Amino acid sequence: MVSTYIGYDLVNRDMKTSLKRVAQEPEVARELKYYQDNIGKVKTVDDFMKDDRLYTYAMKAHGLEDMTYAKAFMKKVLESDLNDENSYANKLADDRYRNFARSFNFSSETADMQTEKQEDDVIGLYKQSLVTEGDDAKAEVQYYDTAIDGVKNVDDLLKNSRLTKFVLNSYGLDTKYYSTDHLKKILTSDLSDPTSYANTLTTNKSDYLKIANAFSFDTDGSLKNATAQTADQKTAMEDLYLEEVPSTETAFRAERETTNYRTKIAAVTKVSDITGDSRLFDYVKTALGMDKNMLKSTFENIVTSDLSDPTSYANTQGKVKGDYAKIAAMFNFDTSGNTTAGDAQSAAQLSQTTTGYNTNYDDADQASLDSLTTYYTTQMKSFTKVDDLLNNSRVYDMLMKAYGIGEDEFSKANLKKVLTSDMTDPKSYANKTNDKRLISLASAFNFKSDGTPDVPLLAQSERTITETAKDYIVQKTRFLSGKAQTDAKTAAQTDAKYYQDNIVKVTSVTDLLKDRKLVDFALTANGLDATKVTDDMLKQLFSSDLTDPKSFANAQSDERYAQFVASFNFDTSGKLDKNYAKGVQNRGEVQSTENLYLHQSLETEQGQSDQGVRLALYWQRQAPTITSAYDILADSALLEVFRTAYSLPSDMSNMDIDQQKKVIEKKMDLNDLKDPNKEKKFLQRFTAMYDLQNDNGSSANAALTILGGGSSSGGISASLLESLNSR
Template sequence: MVLSTYSSYLTVNRDMKASLSKVESQAPVKRDTEYYEANIGKVKTVDDLLGDYRLYSYAMQAYGLGEMTYGKAFMRKVLDSDLSDSKSFANTLTDKRYLQMAQAFNFKGDAKVAQSTAQADSTTDAYKASFQTEETNIKTEAAYFASKIGAITNVDDLVNNTRLRTYVLDSAGLDTTFTSKAYLKQVLTSDLADPDSVANQAKNPAWKKLTGFFNFNADGTVNGQAQTADQTEDLKLDYVASMSTYPSATLLDANQRYWDKHVPQVQSAQDLVKDSRLVAYVKTAFGLNPTMLASSVASLMYSQNFAQTYGNTKLLDAFEFSSDGTLPAGTSAQTPAQMSAVAKQYTAEFRKDADKKIADAVTNYETRIAKMTKLDDFFVSNKKDDDKKNDEVSEVWDVALRAFGINPDEVSKSELKKILSSDVTDKKSYVNRLDDDRYVNLVKAFNFTADGGTEAPLTAQSQRMVAQVTADYKAVKLRALTGTAKENASKAADKEIAYYASTIAGIKTADQFLADSRLTKFVLEANGLDPKEVTTTDLRRMFKSDLSDPKSFVNTQSNGKFAEIVASFNFSAKGQLDATAAEGVQQRGAILETTNQYLQQTLEVQQGEQNDGVRLALYFKRKAPEITSPYSIISDKALFTFFKTAYNLPTAIGNIDVAKQADLVKKYIDVGKLGDPDYVDKIVKRFTALYDTQKNGPTSTSLSLLGRSASISADTLLAVAQLRAG
């Protein structure tokens, strides 16, 4: 008994996975697929692919282009196309099978950059966050010291507490690593009245100043408290100043407190500018050049001639100094009103300065990093002797190191160069031998190679794959829409595309990806899948599947799209970025798509050898979700044949105006519903019934007439076609 076309179609389509498995197990198919998978990774150029006939013909067959295998020159133009250029050769071809094949390969590779936009953004975000972290740490340590110092009754209690000892040394800007406990103890128990004491004999005056903050006896004991409240406060002000590397709110408060406490104690302008913190305060408050000599700052406070010559007399009114720079007996350097006014000026300038410094550093970093083509560029200074404007802008390495919690003084440039050219995947590499996660994370943030060049960053999805997914998403969202509806849908799609492209670039693990429902929804919809029908649990199991194991969870799904989705990401089964997934001219997802396409094409060809109607039905079923407009059907010979048969239309309608052909397609097919399997199945049933009727029935007189007539108008043809299909 001869089966109907629809019955034959159902036999194959009822369990498509089983049907494809049968094809896959056929010896010739198996050999060709194994050869493709084993050798496509060796291909580096278009010529490599075209030069290996087995690989080339396999790929051509996979994308339904077997009849064009001979056209190597034509295919070279297709594969050499810049897909980001809408006017490139592949993008301008009406037959989109060529574009699909071009999309499956990435001969040019992703852009080689020192840092991707996502990497640079992550670095500058960490840089900006480091300032808040620094401020928090300063507050934490100051609070800890204040809470403990009251209980200290012996110098040993202080020296033997690592946090307290570090705090004390940091406040004075002294070395915390190599200063011995014994020496620190000798300093803190020194008698400042004795010129021969350890503190007085120290070359660095900071030691003597540090001793003055404590009240230890020579034997290390205390009479009362180790510090008074004023001493604790003074030490804190020094600690904040010493540990602050940017103008924070905490530093602003500390500087103001320092000013309020010490200015009333000065006896002259010269006395004031001897204190570096006080003179820095004045420079900031009055917008003076940071490099201005202290003596010149003093002159601005009391010398009318100097102030007028310099062009700034504001300081004269802000202080009470006499014309010789001294203060009249019983007079303070500033009145309360003057102190208040200057404090307001200082606060305003300080905050403006803080924002500007960080913003300038980030802008400089982003500008410089975008132009880098080699590791040596990283170490080129933006500061020039004759360029005062850039003297205060942080260097690229300053920003990068700070972002990862590294003090530039910790590492030399030569050592940093060895670090950045290290391979973090090699356990014996220089950076890994340092056994410091900060440096490992620093290396991961850049794309420098061992020879000092740059490479494409390893991301969750390659640039080419992101471009393809976003293009597919937009095509799905705009399917069959026109006018205002299309315009609104396009804007909404562009918003989601922008979010996906920017967010996926910063994703480092499968868990991060799966935790963002907006990302997973985007990917599923781009692949024609309904997010509501896929649970988060199942998605997690899919991404944890071993793609090389045919029995893994993702590979046992009835819809092979899920395996292609997982493979399109550069994650290992453990959910970590895997460089091997992105190697070669085909990412592993593209390889899987190609082999799946090959099996599908082979199945359809084999079915067509027995019944061409089954081949056309299977082809329409497969391509239906990709059809975005009537022109998708008109431009595809097989789809157009299917359409004409399904609606009993004469072959000659192919001769009428294309726009009218499109109108005819819209009349009978709702392109917007082609993502609905039930709707597609109804069309397939119609096609198979009419296919059998036309194949087995008598030749239509009208068809014969239309086939012979060259003089009948397009409008007449269209009218006859509509009557026939009605």
């Protein structure tokens, strides 16, 4: 007769083949197919439990086949909130019930119009649009500065649409619809003639007169001077453009203002030269952090103060003692307002002033930006439908700028269709536009077709993220105790927070693989050695088709690699796929249930000829989940294997639980469970002792009852479990 170990080894040496053989058995194949085809249709616990085939399949997969009859009890298990340690399933001593409950989701996940990552992306795009706006403005000014000098007549200017739009934009005029003939008549008007074209305009007359004055064209369109604009006219036009077009102060404009200040301050001989030049005065107020509405007289009183006189204006009138004195010390004016020592500012004073300006010039914009982004974040928490988003002008304008959409480019009705599109459907409204801006906008929000918030499509579902974090902590604290366990748990919890905070920001496999810390966390949570998994292997794993038994992930001898991939909602191209995330079981949970069902079927089949083989296979499968001696004591089948291996009496279970724990820890170093070679030696010991202690199949022994599937008297009744749970 074949020994128990040989029987076990024949099955276990190529587990993939053994499971494949079982999966091809007609009855098993039918049940697998039925489960795959129908579990996605289940919406509620009642739906699930009414379908006996689905319910029985899942119960068998989790080793609860003998409890299939106890539907009322199992319903309480499935409806448990696993985040509540006092929930029904969590209070049951047998972890199989909690594991059963965690493989389903019968409660609604949190709908969120916009995740933190999506919100950060919108704000980031908005900020980038401001930077781009500044860069574009700089490019336009530099182009204009060179190109305008090449204009030889009015037609040269007007046939260059880029130059023409620059001029119109500088004065805030519409660039969509303008008449070249109209502009030509304005630019060639004799402004000294009250009957000329420009002087008789009734619409935007003031702006058009300014345009005419900004150029030097004769009435025939030729140049009055060597160039279309004098140097001062050109500079004034460029300054006007930088003031009018970018919505915020730009670094380029700050450079120009500083250059202007350096040039003009050198010619200042009296304080009125500063206050009389609005551009200089504004620069000084910004550079020195003064109130932008400060009166000229106040500034003049400050800088003409005698700082050696404690009763002078600067020494006595500063809102905060010393403020005005510091301003006065930045200039060299006497009490009459004239410069001393020839310069209004020394080199050191000038340097300090320009440094202050470059630091402060965009303070107002930054404050406005901070206010806007805070407002946006607040509104995202209060909006309840897509219409709220579209009807809030501040939020709407921010979104249009963030995605480069013109103010009137699309109607709000069309934008609503965009935002409520299913981005996983290639035929959805947004996707069919083929407009990258609209597709990006739609992808930044989570709306159902009716305009209400939807559950976000994440790299992992909320519950998978939570369970992955818990599994990681278990793995990192496995077999530890005392201070070592406390320290390891603290570190693991820190890692878990990082994972939970950052995995929700991942939108593709590429994103995930960029952060190896996230990858290693998930691998460890699945019981895999992250140090043995290369980046190239990860790419092959994630590009695997999990429905293909021959794919790279499925071809691995360790099925946990495929389970690792299945826990994410990525398709083979590395993009998020909504189909993997929806339903009472996501893709990973369905696959896990199928794997468990095949193992249970295989073990049951082997037990028909040798219950020792069944026990050995069960131990081998459960060993990675053992975290302490209590896990062995809580599982009657695991305890039977342990007792048999070390020839311990059955009445060992009558001892105090802590004494039983000590017996296990004395007989076995639980860390050996991490070592495949030591695990193999343990099972050799068990199978040898099992053959010595049993008739090797002459009669159905205790193992059948322990593992389930025996007579009804062998199971634990629902009433008993209810009783234990109430204690």
